[in-house]
Amino acid sequence: xxxxxxxxxxxxxxxxxxxxxxxxxxxxxxxxxxxxxxxxxxxxxxxxxxxxxxxxxxxxxxxxxxxxxxxxxxxxxxxxxxxxxxxxxxxxxxxxxxxxxxxxxxxxxxxx
Amino acid sequence: xxxxxxxxxxxxxxxxxxxxxxxxxxxxxxxxxxxxxxxxxxxxxxxxxxxxxxxxxxxxxxxxxxxxxxxxxxxxxxxxxxxxxxxxxxxxxxxxxxxxxxxxxxxxxxxxxxxxxxxxxxxxxxxxxxxxxxxxxxxxxxxxxxxxxxxxxxxxxxxxxxxxxxxxxxxxxxxxxxxxxxxxxxxxxxxxxxxxxxxxxxxxxxxxxxxxxxxxxxxxxxxxxxxxxxxxxxxxxxxxxxxxxxxxxxxxxxxxxxxxxxxxxxxxxxxxxxxxxxxxxxxxxxxxxxxxxxxxxxxxxxxxxxxxxxxxxxxxxxxxxxxxxxxxxxxxxxxxxxxxxxxxxxxxxxxxxxxxxxxxxxxxxxxxxxxxxxxxxxxxxxxxxxxxxxxxxxxxxxxxxxxxxxxxxxxxxxxxxxxxxxxxxxxxxxxxxxxxxxxxxxxxxxxxxxxxxxxxxxxxxxxxxxxxxxxxxxxxxxxxxx
Numbered sequence: 001x002x003x004x005x006x007x008x009x010x011x012x013x014x015x016x017x018x019x020x021x022x023x024x025x026x027x028x029x030x031x032x033x034x035x036x037x038x039x040x041x042x043x044x045x046x047x048x049x050x051x052x053x054x055x056x057x058x059x060x061x062x063x064x065x066x067x068x069x070x071x072x073x074x075x076x077x078x079x080x081x082x083x084x085x086x087x088x089x090x091x092x093x094x095x096x097x098x099x100x101x102x103x104x105x106x107x108x109x110x111x112x
Numbered sequence: 113x114x115x116x117x118x119x120x121x122x123x124x125x126x127x128x129x130x131x132x133x134x135x136x137x138x139x140x141x142x143x144x145x146x147x148x149x150x151x152x153x154x155x156x157x158x159x160x161x162x163x164x165x166x167x168x169x170x171x172x173x174x175x176x177x178x179x180x181x182x183x184x185x186x187x188x189x190x191x192x193x194x195x196x197x198x199x200x201x202x203x204x205x206x207x208x209x210x211x212x213x214x215x216x217x218x219x220x221x222x223x224x225x226x227x228x229x230x231x232x233x234x235x236x237x238x239x240x241x242x243x244x245x246x247x248x249x250x251x252x253x254x255x256x257x258x259x260x261x262x263x264x265x266x267x268x269x270x271x272x273x274x275x276x277x278x279x280x281x282x283x284x285x286x287x288x289x290x291x292x293x294x295x296x297x298x299x300x301x302x303x304x305x306x307x308x309x310x311x312x313x314x315x316x317x318x319x320x321x322x323x324x325x326x327x328x329x330x331x332x333x334x335x336x337x338x339x340x341x342x343x344x345x346x347x348x349x350x351x352x353x354x355x356x357x358x359x360x361x362x363x364x365x366x367x368x369x370x371x372x373x374x375x376x377x378x379x380x381x382x383x384x385x386x387x388x389x390x391x392x393x394x395x396x397x398x399x400x401x402x403x404x405x406x407x408x409x410x411x412x413x414x415x416x417x418x419x420x421x422x423x424x425x426x427x428x429x430x431x432x433x434x435x436x437x438x439x440x441x442x443x444x445x446x447x448x449x450x451x452x453x454x455x456x457x458x459x460x461x462x463x464x465x466x467x468x469x470x471x472x473x474x475x476x477x478x479x480x481x482x483x484x485x486x487x488x489x490x491x492x493x494x495x496x497x498x499x500x501x502x503x504x505x506x507x508x509x510x511x512x513x514x515x516x517x518x519x520x521x522x523x524x525x526x527x528x529x530x531x532x533x534x535x536x537x538x539x540x541x542x543x544x545x546x547x548x549x550x551x552x553x554x555x556x557x558x559x560x561x562x563x564x565x566x567x568x569x570x571x572x573x574x575x576x577x578x579x580x581x582x583x584x585x586x587x588x589x590x591x592x593x594x
Contacts, residue, residue: 044371045430047440047490048477051369 001096001109002070006061007035007089008081013059015080020063023072027112028063039087058089064096066109170265174258177265180400181274187391188277192216192284195388199381199443200288203489206373207579208292209589215287215299222300223280223307231279232272234312236262241324241332244316261321261329263398274395275319282311282344288489289352290359290569293576296584298569302559310351310555314548315343325544327517335544336510336517336528336537338407339396341451341503342548349496350552352487358560359569361486363576375436382439386415389446393453406514407453411446414453414465418445421469429477437473444472444494448502452509455517455528460509467505468498500545507541 008016013030020028034055041054065073074091082088101111197213204212223231233248236259248254256267263271283303290299317323318337325342327334337343362370372378394408422441423433448468449461456464475493487493510529512518518526527534563569570576575583582588 045426045432045434046371046436048481049366049370051371053369 001064001099001112002067003062003064003094003096004070004073004077005092005094006077006081007033007058007091008061008077009083009088010057010059012081012083012088013061016061016077019076019080020061020073023069023076025063025065025069025073025076028061031060031062033058033060037087037090056087064099064112066112174265177263177399177401178267178270180404181263181266181270181395181398184391184395185270185274185277187388188274188281188395189220191385191388191392192277192281193220195381195384196281196284197381198377199385199439200291200378200489202374202377202379202381203288203372204291205370205579206589207581209373209377209581210587211296211580211584212287212291214296214585216284218300219284219287219303220280222304223283224276226304226307227276227279231307231312232275234308235279235315236272236275236320238321239316241322242317243313244320265399271398274398275315278340278344278392279307279311279315282340282348283307285344285348285491285495286352286355288491289356289487291488292580293359293362293570295568295571296580297567298563301567302563302569305559305562306351306556309559310347310551311343314347314551317547318343318544325540325547327540333540333543334518335503335540336455336506337451337503337544338454338506339393339450341447341499341506342544345447345450345495345499346503346545346548347552349492349494349499350549351556352491353485353496354553354556355560356485356487356492358557362488363573365486366481366484372436379435379439382443386442386446389415389450393446393450397454403454403515409458410453410456410461411449413458413461414445414449414468415442416445417462417465418442418448418469418472419465421445421466422473423469425470425473426477429473440476440490440494441469441473444468444498447495447498448505450499451503452506455506455510455515457509457511457514460511460531464502464505464509468501471501472498499548503541503545504538507538510537 006016010032017028034057036054036056039056041052041056044051044053061077063073070093074093077091098107099109099111100107193216194213197216200216201209201213228251230246230249232251232254233246234244237244237247239245239247251272254268254272256269258264258266259268259271262268283306286303286306287294287299317325317331318335318340319326321329323329323331325331325333325335325337327336335342364370389411390408393411394404397404397407419438419442422444423438426437427433445465445468448464449456452461452464472494475497476490480487480490480493506529508530510532512525512528512532515528516525518528520526529537560569571580571583
């Protein structure tokens, strides 16, 4: 089992979600996060004070998939999340020791 | 210690209760119109009917004035709560939103009680040129009969409660300067003292019978201040500066970013202020006649021009016109038009607003940063400076065609402001402004020193970091997450 963490532009989320559903990924966790890589922030101006806001809103998708679905999922995300500009985000892949379904105690790929 | 406090509280309740009981000895309501005793057709019948008709007209007129004045009083209270509470609340960080609102709300209650007990008397009873005396203590003698010197067509009680709303909002304005770092107990003590030591004498001098600066009732230096440019805005604005300097900067200021947590709340507050200001300015006509209309129009025009002025200045200076800037501009214009509202023509109001909008923008965007003090919510920049400009421009644009406040012994209207040819009025305005500045600075410094020694002004560092909502009030403004 592999865990895929994808940090993407919020505007691309719907397309990414649909693409993942299309290839059979059924479970995911979605978080609203803030962060930056090399993308510059923007300045905001309040009554004489200028602030540089360099933590930008992003969407983070976390999902655990069977090994055989991992590369397909990554390709699906890459295709739909890409805009070509700085700030598109990153995908991280890690190995997962186990997955357990709480409802009926199933383990392994069956739990995914 | 507990027993002593309990006994003091019981004693206070007893005193207030006794006073309230005595205060109920009011004159009765006007009786029904009697049918004349003489025969129809006789001249005395006609005379009696005429007298009755005149009384009915007076009552109808009074009814219109009283209705407007009661609404105005409500509008001005709304300016404090929720107007100012929202405006200021949105400008501070999330962890301090409740504490900021609580400051305005507490004053709604605290100032009311002080006003009822003796505050109204100290302002509006005749006394010396600087202070009223205690003739109206516990609101004795303040009933349904009008006080002809102040407002001849409305019950005295209406006038009293209208003025109370001004006494409430003036100290509430100051809270913006020490936002996010003042102890609640210190603020309560400070405001109780400020109300008596700074507001009451200034208000007496400008609006009270025998006041040194009273333009309507023959003061020595008649200062034109229709609705409180000097009394409300200069005093609170200058006091705010003193507080900001004395208390020092917030932790992390100016390096740490402290943007408003909700410009949305501030926007709603600012709009409530704009609408409420009609009660503040037009209500200061103390009647529902053409002067109220004139002041209403001037108020609105001043706000509009200033909003555009600030927004344009910001657009040119920064490349974008911000919402916070636009609403701040409107407030600055409203502040500046406050002393002028019932004295100037509509075009003059536009000019006053425009000037205030641009000057206050520069004050806040450039001068404050240059001087480096932390007036958290720009009370001095908007109210202190805006009020000073407005009071000066009142001396320029006040016109007898709008309000013939100065009359000679034959009742002819005399020139009022510079555009009428009376340059001397500018000097009187300066005197009034000067008094406001001096009382504000001296009074505020003394009170700050005293309160600092008594309870300490600033919250400890950990409390400032944790936020005042939790540390002072044990509450969180938003419980939106798990």
